[in-house]
Amino acid sequence: MPEPAHPTPDSIGGNTPATADAAQPTRRKLSLRKKILFLVIFFTLLFGIPEAAVRIFLPQYAYLQFSETLTGGRPVGQRGGNEFEHLVYEPRQPREIRFAMLGDSVMWGCGLAEEDSIPAQVQRKLREKRPDIPWRCVNLAGQGVTPASRRDQVLADIDKWPVDAVIYQFHLNDVAWTDDQLTQKAMKVDAGFTGLFRNGGQVLRVKYLRSSALLAFIEQQAKMLYRYANGPFDPATSGLASGADSDVIRARWDQQFAAMADVKAACDHLGRGFRVYVFPQAEFLSADPRDNLEYYDRGKITVDPFQRFDDYCSKYKLPGRHLFREVKSQRDAMLAGQIPYNRLFFTIDTNHPNPRGAEIFADAIVEDILSGRVLPIPPPP
Numbered sequence: 001m002p003e004p005a006h007p008t009p010d011s012i013g014g015n016t017p018a019t020a021d022a023a024q025p026t027r028r029k030l031s032l033r034k035k036i037l038f039l040v041i042f043f044t045l046l047f048g049i050p051e052a053a054v055r056i057f058l059p060q061y062a063y064l065q066f067s068e069t070l071t072g073g074r075p076v077g078q079r080g081g082n083e084f085e086h087l088v089y090e091p092r093q094p095r096e097i098r099f100a101m102l103g104d105s106v107m108w109g110c111g112l113a114e115e116d117s118i119p120a121q122v123q124r125k126l127r128e129k130r131p132d133i134p135w136r137c138v139n140l141a142g143q144g145v146t147p148a149s150r151r152d153q154v155l156a157d158i159d160k161w162p163v164d165a166v167i168y169q170f171h172l173n174d175v176a177w178t179d180d181q182l183t184q185k186a187m188k189v190d191a192g193f194t195g196l197f198r199n200g201g202q203v204l205r206v207k208y209l210r211s212s213a214l215l216a217f218i219e220q221q222a223k224m225l226y227r228y229a230n231g232p233f234d235p236a237t238s239g240l241a242s243g244a245d246s247d248v249i250r251a252r253w254d255q256q257f258a259a260m261a262d263v264k265a266a267c268d269h270l271g272r273g274f275r276v277y278v279f280p281q282a283e284f285l286s287a288d289p290r291d292n293l294e295y296y297d298r299g300k301i302t303v304d305p306f307q308r309f310d311d312y313c314s315k316y317k318l319p320g321r322h323l324f325r326e327v328k329s330q331r332d333a334m335l336a337g338q339i340p341y342n343r344l345f346f347t348i349d350t351n352h353p354n355p356r357g358a359e360i361f362a363d364a365i366v367e368d369i370l371s372g373r374v375l376p377i378p379p380p381p
Helices: 032-057 059-065 085-089 118-129 147-157 179-191 193-209 213-229 239-243 247-270 305-315 324-335 355-370
Strands: 097-102 135-139 165-170 273-278 320-322
Touching: 085 135, 097 118, 097 147, 118 135, 118 355, 147 247, 165 247, 247 273, 247 305, 273 305, 273 355, 305 320, 324 355
Parallel strands: 097 135, 097 165, 165 273, 273 320
Antiparallel strands: none
């Protein structure tokens, strides 16, 4: 008589033993459409959350990417506005000499820690060289502005500014676009994902991290993404346009210099000093590929823009100085191996000087101030 079968764990409850052929549950794969939808939602949150946080918790920093709300309803910062503007109205110290530093993102210090910006370096160097004078340099620059776009605001406010002199930074790309075109570009950047992301990144670096190579690199990647999405830059609308010879370009030079001449006349009337500077873009320094990251056709430079700057300064009777010789001599020495190589500009950027480039600019301004080229300086005690 056969023995009864003993129950096994697999037979209890009516389960049947597993077989090798039993199919395992399969994971459902997302369709391509759902993957795309997921990526869209992910990047929308990634770019949108920093911008929303800035506008809710730090609205005073929204000007960094051309806030329409905080720039008098204009998409470009024509109201000057940055977080330093209130400093120009602070009470003066005895014997203080105060400068209003005007310009675009180069003077403002795009990509730089606050202490490395040109106004901060000028102030620090002046105090080191002449500690008997409480020097003050107030950063009144704004990103994306030109002398013409800020002319009315400066003329309306200059008599209220308790300053002794105005120092202007002119940028060669100020003549690459009309003010209307510049406004359209600013609106395009502000409305794009890259503008939102760069806004949040700049606030984090400027307010909290002070200086971050990683965030600067991320911003530049966003900049490249924006360029890719909007097509290649037209060299005719780059800084190289300053070296083109046409009626349109000459009219833009006249427009910007006439605006600065009006400010200079106001300074003369108020008994204040005035001087204008221009810092070269990397494309003008050498034929080295590292200086021409935009692959511009240097053959389009038919007029020396720095000689043209000197000529327009003479035409409009503006005291000015370009820094091409100083910067180019540094680049030539680097390429000859005489001194260590330094880009003088930020990574994949041919416009904004890095801390070393900003120092060259600051040294020139300090030299002119102490030599009395900007305004009379009292002798040391």
